[in-house]
Amino acid sequence: MTETTANHTVRQTVRPLGRPGLAYDEVAVGDRLPELSIPLTRTLIVATAIASRDYQDVHHDPELAVERGSRDIFMNILTSNGLVERFVTRWAGPAAVVAAIRIRLGAPNYPGDTMVLTGEVTAKDDAEGRVEVSVRGENALGAHVTGTVVVRLPKGENA
């Protein structure tokens, strides 16, 4: 999969190499996450459905998916959760502990499309060391997923 970093004028926090991840103090409200572009292959949609033990036919059988009113098979919600987690922890680093993932689904992720994930730090909770990130995954039809992820980050050396 390709991972692209867009040229934002807004400050982006990018994790320094050789470190276990971002420290709480290194993150500011308004920081943008590096964009993540995910090609939605048929294999990805089926493999992730099975990895999440979701055997609903609409996630692997095109004929039955159409019969049930869909255009094709589509990604299951457990995978949307998993990809949103991957998107945020790859930015935050391995020390980050995921405290919440809250998502709403919109346009389905159909095979052949691409989902581009973007995110921005929207809040910080100093007492808990928690950082809230708003995320959005867009495909050609619109927003597939919108929501927030909360991660707990370690205090930095200066703390």
Added chain:
Amino acid sequence: MSAAYEDRLRAFVGREIHPLRPGQDPVNVPMIRHWVEAMEDDNPIHLDEEAARATGRDGVVAPASMAQAWVMRGYAATTAAEGGGGPADELTDLLAEGGYTSVVATDSEFEFHRELVPGDHVAVREVVESISPEKATALGTGRFITSLRTYHDQDGEVVAVQRWRLLRFRPKAKPQEPEERSEADAAERPEERASRPQPAINRDNAFWFEAAREHRLLIQRCAACRTLRHPPGPCCPECGSFEWDTVRASGDAHVYSFVVNHHPRHPAFDYPLIVAVVELAEGTRLITNLVGVSPEEVEIDMPVVLDWVDADPELSLPVFRPVAQEGH
């Protein structure tokens, strides 16, 4: 839908549809590996003991989002012709009886209390919180079923809580066979609707949107001088009083002014989009949309009547349509 059917559905609200039930297998590395490979998640804390310990953990941890995967019922149960006959199946059957045979998950709100490690054995129980009235959605007519899923570990401690919402819907008519389907047909088929821009709800206006969700159009009224006002605000512009109550609008109104929005387009709306200022019979005005009328037919002072659009499970908004003409 008959009132009796509504009552049978309502009987499920507050009911535990899944008693606490452990997943088939404890948290384990092979399933974690399968998950992170498929997700292409290269966070080393999930498979590399040393990297996990370098972050202060005792060893590898499962991805947080996998919580639900540990309690999925598996292939055999999914493909079995009949369910187990428990309350969850009874609800599914009751919804199927109403024609809602298709299902799609729309919302998941997870709060994780701790990370799961190999050896943990996760169990889940599920309680229905609400069942929406019938709603027209881009997928078809259906009902939103909201439930609370509580995940416990082997010691009974809560490890995660998930608010979970499904749309159970009546699928629209089956599309034509793919080989017969022209490009034009494909272009005309409605896609799943993007959600509307969400209103900025605060303590001053929340009452208005909450009533709208129940299809009640409220007007704020000063408790001191009885002046009606809209949009909602904390203080009466006439007398300055902070005391207020509300009255329910009759729904009768007329077009005060309008514009037709052609560009830019937002995927949540149909175009041309008529944006109108409507004056209610009670005297206040509100900005809304006109439906059931083309832009050419709209006239200033035209009598209109209240209708509702259920944009999504959390958002219903008033719209107005022309009063049906007698003799037509």
